Structure formats: C-alpha cells, structure tokens
Amino acid sequence: MxxxxxxxxxxxxxxxxxxxxxxxxxxxxxxGSADLDDATGWYGSVLEKPVPKVDFxxxxxxxxxxxxASETEGFLTLLFFGYTNCPDICPIHLASIAAVMRDxxxxxxxxxxxxxxxxxxxxxxxxxxxxxxxxxxxxxxxLLGTVEQVNDIERSFGLAPSFVDPAQDSExxxxxxxxxxxxxxxxxxxxxAYPFGTRQSDWAKDLPRLAREGFxxxxxx
Amino acid sequence: MKDIIWWCAxxxxxxxxxxxxxxxxxxxxxxLVVAFFRLERRSxxxxxxxxxxxxxxxxxxxxxxxxxxxILDWPIGAIGAxxxxxxxxxxxxxLSLIAPPLLLLSIRERxxxxxxxxxxxxPFRAVTHPLVTLATFTIVLAVTHWPxxxxxxxxxQAGNMLLDLTWxxxxxxxxxxxxxxxxxxxxxGYPTKMGYLIAATLVNTGTFAYLTxxxxxxxxxxxxxxxxxxxxxxxxxxxxxxxxxxxxxAILWTAITILFARWYRESERGEPTPA
Numbered sequence: 001m002x003x004x005x006x007x008x009x010x011x012x013x014x015x016x017x018x019x020x021x022x023x024x025x026x027x028x029x030x031x032g033s034a035d036l037d038d039a040t041g042w043y044g045s046v047l048e049k050p051v052p053k054v055d056f057x058x059x060x061x062x063x064x065x066x067x068x069a070s071e072t073e074g075f076l077t078l079l080f081f082g083y084t085n086c087p088d089i090c091p092i093h094l095a096s097i098a099a100v101m102r103d104x105x106x107x108x109x110x111x112x113x114x115x116x117x118x119x120x121x122x123x124x125x126x127x128x129x130x131x132x133x134x135x136x137x138x139x140x141x142x143l144l145g146t147v148e149q150v151n152d153i154e155r156s157f158g159l160a161p162s163f164v165d166p167a168q169d170s171e172x173x174x175x176x177x178x179x180x181x182x183x184x185x186x187x188x189x190x191x192x193a194y195p196f197g198t199r200q201s202d203w204a205k206d207l208p209r210l211a212r213e214g215f216x217x218x219x220x221x
Numbered sequence: 222m223k224d225i226i227w228w229c230a231x232x233x234x235x236x237x238x239x240x241x242x243x244x245x246x247x248x249x250x251x252x253l254v255v256a257f258f259r260l261e262r263r264s265x266x267x268x269x270x271x272x273x274x275x276x277x278x279x280x281x282x283x284x285x286x287x288x289x290x291x292i293l294d295w296p297i298g299a300i301g302a303x304x305x306x307x308x309x310x311x312x313x314x315x316l317s318l319i320a321p322p323l324l325l326l327s328i329r330e331r332x333x334x335x336x337x338x339x340x341x342x343x344p345f346r347a348v349t350h351p352l353v354t355l356a357t358f359t360i361v362l363a364v365t366h367w368p369x370x371x372x373x374x375x376x377x378q379a380g381n382m383l384l385d386l387t388w389x390x391x392x393x394x395x396x397x398x399x400x401x402x403x404x405x406x407x408x409x410g411y412p413t414k415m416g417y418l419i420a421a422t423l424v425n426t427g428t429f430a431y432l433t434x435x436x437x438x439x440x441x442x443x444x445x446x447x448x449x450x451x452x453x454x455x456x457x458x459x460x461x462x463x464x465x466x467x468x469x470x471a472i473l474w475t476a477i478t479i480l481f482a483r484w485y486r487e488s489e490r491g492e493p494t495p496a
Contacts, residue, residue: 087235088447095448099455103436197445200454201437 007042032160041217042204044183044192051053051182053077054156058117058143060159061130062131065115066143068115069188071104075113077184078194081154083120084132089196091136098136100203111211114140119150119162119177157190166182183210191215228294228378228385235447238296245382246293250286257282257327264329278327284325288315293385302383304449306432306440306461313365313388314464317358318472321392325400337403351398351409351417358395359424361387368427368439375442395421399476404479411484418477422470433462 011012041047055069078097083091094116101109116133118124121144129142145153151161159178179196182207192206192215209217227245261275291297294314301309337345347353364370365384374380398406399414431439438444438454452460 088233091448092445095453096444099453197441199438199441199444204437 032053036093042192043206044194044198045180046192049192051157053184053188053190054153056149056153056156057148058145059126061126061133061142061144063126066115066141070111071141071189072115072184074186075184076111076186076207078181079117079157079184079190080115080181081117081119081150081159081177082121083118083170083177084124084128086118086175086177088123089177089179093134093179093194093196093198094136094140096198096200096203097181098140100200100207101137103204104208108208108211112207115143116140117143117145117150117153119147119154120175121146121150155179185215187213187214190207227403228382229295229298229302230378230381230448231375233376233446236300236304236449241292241299244288244310245378246298247391249293250290252410253286253289253324257286259373260329260332261483264331272327278329281323282327285320285327288323289320289389292316300449303377303442304446305452305457306443307452307457307464309443310468312385312460314468314472316385316388317362317392317395318469320340320363321389322396322400322476325393329400333401333403342404342453346406349394349401349404351406351413354394354398355417355420355424358391361391362425363428366432368441372441375440378389399480411480415477415480415484418473418480422473425465425469429462429466431462432465433459473495 036047037043053069053072055067057067058064060066080090080093082093084090094114097114101112101114104112114137116129117130124144126142126144130146133140133142147162154161154177159180159182161173162177165174165176180193181198182190183192183194184190192210194203194206225244226241227243229243229246261279264275292301292312297308301312350351365387371384374384398417399410434454435458438458440458443457445455449457
C-alpha cells in the first residue's frame with residue numbers, strides 16, 4: 001500500500017512542477033519589451049522640452065538637395081546621426097526600425113520617414129551610404145554634408161556634435177556621435193527620443209501611435 | 222589577473238575572428254580529463270580494467286569532454302554567449318543532451334556502485350527517480366530560456382558559467398536513469414526508458430513554440446548585440462527554436478533507437494530485460 005501511494009505522490013508532484021514550468025513560459029510576456037513609462041504612456045524617453053524641427057539642407061545619396069523641414073512635413077520622421085563603419089549603435093538602431101517597419105501595413109509605413117545623417121563624410125561616400133542603408137530598408141534617406149555642417153545641425157537639435165576618437169588609427173577610426181533617434185511627429189516637434197537599447201517591441205508599440213495619432217495620444221493612456 | 226576573461230560572456234563589442242583565450246574553460250575541461258584518467262589509472266593498478274570496455278569508455282569520455290571543450294571555448298562559446306541565440310541553443314543541446322550521456326557512459330559500473338554506497342539511499346533514489354529527473358529537466362529548460370533570466374546571466378562571466386554548468390548538471394541528472402545502473406528500480410527496463418525519452422521529446426514544446434513563433438526578439442542580449450554577419454535577430458531566434466525542437470528530437474530519438482536495438486538484441490539472445 002505504501003509504495004503505490006508514494007509513487008502517486010511523486011507523480012503528482014513531478015507533473016505539477018512540469019505544468020508550472022510550462023505555464024510560466026506560456027504566460028510570460030510575448031516579447032522582451034522594456035517597461036512602459038506610466039507617466040507618459042510611451043516606451044521612448046519623453047523630452048522635457050520638445051525639440052522643434054530645424055530647416056536644414058544637405059545632399060542625399062543621389063546628390064540631390066534634401067530640405068529636411070519641407071521633405072518631412074506631415075510625416076512621422078525618425079532622425080538619426082551616425083556612420084556606416086559604426087560597429088554597434090547605428091546598425092542595431094536601423095536594423096530594429098527596419099524590422100519593425102516591415103511588419104507594418106503600407107498605409108502606416110508610408111506615414112514614416114527615416115532620415116540618417118552621416119557623421120563621417122570622409123569614409124561615407126554617397127554610394128557606400130546608399131548601399132549600407134539599402135541593407136536595412138531601401139526607403140531610408142541618407143544625407144551627407146561636411147563635418148561642420150553636420151555638427152551645426154546636431155547642435156541645433158540640442159545634440160552633442162560628433163567627434164573622431166583620437167585613440168584610433170587613421171584607417172579604422174571610430175566616430176563619437178549622439179546615440180538617440182529623435183522622433184518628429186507631424187506637429188514638427190520631437191517630443192520623444194529613443195536611446196540605444198530601445199527594443200523592437202518598444203518601436204512596434206510607439207511608432208503606429210505616433211504616426212497615426214501623434215504625440216497627444218500618449219497622455220490618454 | 223582581473224583583465225583575463227575566464228569564461229565567455231556577452232561583451233557588447235563588435236564580433237571579430239580574433240582568437241580569444243578562455244582559461245576558465247580550459248581549467249574546467251582539464252579538471253574533467255585529470256579526474257577521468259586518475260580513475261582509469263586506479264582501475265588499471267587494481268587489475269580491474271578490461272581492455273575492450275576501457276577503450277569504449279575512454280572513447281565516450283573523450284568525445285564527451287571534447288564536445289564540451291568545443292562548444293564552451295572560442296569561437297562557439299563567444300558567439301553563443303553574446304551574438305547568436307541559435308549558437309547558444311547548440312551549446313544547450315551539447316551541454317544537456319550530448320555530453321552528459323557520454324560522460325556517464327565513461328564511468329565503470331563498479332564506480333557507480335561505489336557512488337551509490339556512499340550516498341544515503343532515500344535521497345539518492347528520490348533525486349534520481351525518473352519523474353524527478355524529467356521534471357527537473359523540464360523546469361530548468363523553461364527557466365533558463367526565460368528572457369529575464371538569460372538577459373541577467375549572459376552579460377557576466379559568472380552568470381554565463383552558472384548557466385552552462387546548470388545545463389550540464391541537469392543533463393547528467395536527466396540521463397542518469399537511462400545510463401547509470403544504480404539505483405536498481407523494479408520495472409525500469411527498456412520499454413520504460415524509451416517512454417521516458419519519448420516524454421522528454423515533448424517537454425520542450427512550450428519553450429520551442431515561444432522561441433519560434435514569437436514575432437519580436439525575446440532576448441535583449443542578442444537583439445542589442447553588435448550585428449553578426451549573415452543573420453538577422455529574428456531569423457536567429459526562429460532558428461534557435463527550431464534547433465531546440467529538431468536537434469533535441471534527433472538526439473533523443475537516436476538514444477531511443479539505440480535502446481530499442483539493444484532490447485531487441487537481448488530479447489533475441491533470450492537475456493532477461495535488465496530491471
């Protein structure tokens with residue numbers, strides 16, 4: 001009598017433990033998103049003071065002038081400064097945004113513009129920049145200017161200017177640059193910045209709302 | 222000394238094919254090798270070694286220990302720790318399903334009996350009970366693939382080492398009822414062993430589905446790692462889930478086939494099924 005009871009108890013315990021483990025996996029969050037900022041309703045970092053769109057002009061990868069303010073008017077515009085030799089921040093940000101945008105319907109994708117300004121005009125030729133951006137998404141806009149022009153633009157958005165890391169050799173030098181993506185809503189203001197570490201799940205939640213409803217929708221949550 | 226990287230971890234730096242030393246891995250594998258050959262030497266000295274079984278056990282040990290070295294050291298260890306979830310899954314399969322049965326097969330029956338004599342019978346029987354080992358395997362598999370656990374442990378050498386050794390220990394426990402001759406359990410023969418392994422092919426279904434069918438990347442460790450050429454984060458995660466299911470099933474069904482073949486051979490010879 002004793003042995004079957006013990007066996008039954010072991011069976012029940014083992015079976016319960018397995019169920020708990022399997023349920024734990026099944027019930028955990030479907031993605032690895034960061035915590036929502038309850039105060040703002042957004043996954044990005046809400047800026048204390050919104051940054052107004054600056055009307056700058058640079059050449060795109062086809063050599064045409066790109067008037068930032070007029071070309072992005074009415075779009076949700078993600079503005080990011082970086083360079084094609086960047087080993088981590090730039091490719092991770094752009095790959096995340098591109099992956100999330102591929103899941104969006106055309107109607108939503110067509111409301112979003114991604115503008116990438118090179119901080120390394122020395123090595124980023126128009127062809128190199130175009131080919132690098134096409135590796136993420138062919139719709140991404142690549143802009144080029146002189147170091148002075150780009151640094152002035154960065155300052156005008158309240159970002160630190162880029163700089164060449166003096167510790168590196170002349171061939172494979174690194175460029176220090178702002179790591180955040182500024183998100184300009186159709187009201188021509190950037191209310192939110194997305195720092196390095198923003199997950200695809202964060203982009204997937206914020207971008208549709210920003211594009212369709214604007215920044216004001218965050219407070220309603 | 223503090224600049225030495227002892228064990229692989231997610232470092233957040235661009236991947237390069239520049240060799241990196243992981244002395245912690247070497248010490249671990251060397252420790253296993255020394256322990257095995259000391260036991261072997263003792264059995265030779267005591268005249269207990271039989272040449273054919275010794276060759277087989279040595280082969281099993283060397284393949285098992287070699288597999289551990291291969292997947293813990295550079296480059297597989299480094300890629301799995303900080304760049305690709307699919308490579309981390311290969312490490313999981315080797316640590317929990319391939320190396321443990323080979324290491325257990327390299328132990329002589331006499332040494333198993335010596336282990337059993339030294340341990341208190343009740344707890345030893347309870348810990349190695351097939352239901353307990355299967356439940357432990359299931360729980361460890363689920364917990365150690367849960368994103369908060371992975372993202373907490375992977376960036377540190379100690380955390381990653383803990384994960385690797387937990388998988389190895391769980392694998393040894395999981396394979397114990399299949400390979401080890403002790404403790405003797407009435408009714409635990411080839412059919413029940415095969416049933417145990419068939420059940421094991423099912424317990425990873427939840428984790429497999431979670432990894433394979435979740436659209437967005439689950440692990441910050443891999444999502445925010447410097448890109449590894451040739452594969453996107455999402456494809457890597459899907460591949461990891463498929464490897465868990467298909468790779469795990471291939472290993473377990475190979476073991477089931479071996480057990481069946483041995484059962485058949487012994488039945489043909491008219492030998493009693495081991496209890």
